Amino acid sequence: MTPSPEDSPARPRLARWIWLVLGLVCVALGFIGAVVPLMPTTVFLIMAAGCFAKSSPRLETWLLDHPRFGPTLRAWRRDRAIPPAAKLMACGGMAFGLAIFWWGANPKWPLLLVVATIIGACAAYVVSRPSRGAQG
Numbered sequence: 001m002t003p004s005p006e007d008s009p010a011r012p013r014l015a016r017w018i019w020l021v022l023g024l025v026c027v028a029l030g031f032i033g034a035v036v037p038l039m040p041t042t043v044f045l046i047m048a049a050g051c052f053a054k055s056s057p058r059l060e061t062w063l064l065d066h067p068r069f070g071p072t073l074r075a076w077r078r079d080r081a082i083p084p085a086a087k088l089m090a091c092g093g094m095a096f097g098l099a100i101f102w103w104g105a106n107p108k109w110p111l112l113l114v115v116a117t118i119i120g121a122c123a124a125y126v127v128s129r130p131s132r133g134a135q136g
Contacts, residue, residue: 016055023051023059030069038093038100042086045069046076082129091123 030044045063052060064070064077075081082090098119102112 019051019055020059023048023055026051027063038097040090040093042069042072042076042082045073049073049077079130079132081132082126084131087126087129087131090126094119094123 026044026048029039030041030048033039033041033044049060049063052063064073066073072083072086075083098116101107101115107115
């Protein structure tokens with residue numbers, strides 16, 4: 001029986017590199033989000049930690065031990081918790097983004113309703129996450 005391409009030793013190495021690159025891109029986007037208004041930070045760093053878990057334990061540890069972002073990432077991993085201040089900022093950012101969309105794009109009501117529903121569902125998810133275990 002001939003081995004399939006999935007059994008090749010190069011496949012795990014390639015997958016590891018792909019996860020590593022995705023993790024680094026997510027870290028870059030997360031750090032940009034830390035200084036650019038309305039761009040998320042934590043969601044990219046959560047994704048980066050997941051990517052690093054599959055590719056680089058050293059970078060995963062660095063991210064989880066980061067003095068500013070580590071506590072939030074560990075709380076998410078442990079309890080799926082979001083700190084109250086982060087919930088407020090996320091929901092405020094979503095509301096502000098919707099207002100900018102409404103004002104800047106001047107969409108017709110059906111499109112505005114669809115976008116508002118999607119943003120509302122995202123806000124409901126954020127608010128529904130526990131706050132316990134989260135710093136803040």
